[in-house]
Amino acid sequence: MSDSLNKIRGWLLFYVILNFIVAAFLVFWKFSNADEVVEAFKLIAGLTGQSMSEAEIAGLKSFIQINNILNIITGVLALVVAITIVIKFKKAILIAKIQLGVTLLVGVLGMILPSILTLPAFAKEHLGGMVGLISAVIWAGLWFAYFLKSKRVQAIFSEK
16 A cells, blocks of 8 residues: 555545534534523514423423533544544544444434424424434445545554
């Protein structure tokens, strides 16, 4: 293999950069204060002539808290993947594939949680959904295929 394939460049570098950005976004910025979100939904309910029950408020808070936990897990995984690829840890691609599996799981949870939790009808329309699941499938599918086919990934991370 060419020596240039043994360097973190091209699509692999792009993946690393995306993971650092995702980690920063999810771990350091994208936290939702459940009480603030509930107040915003109460405002929306009031403007549309609807009200929210205590069960719907509790369900909305649960959804936000679960979402925050999933964001932390996803963000930490993104950071771990980026670092392990940069240091050329031999199991980095396995960790990246696990991260992609978690991304799919989060997409599925985002789709089913609104139907499991007691949420106001208008909130169910805007939380989770098919778009999140489809984007998770596309994201994970593209990167998983890249990891399987890339000569660079094979040159750097093969355990031969």
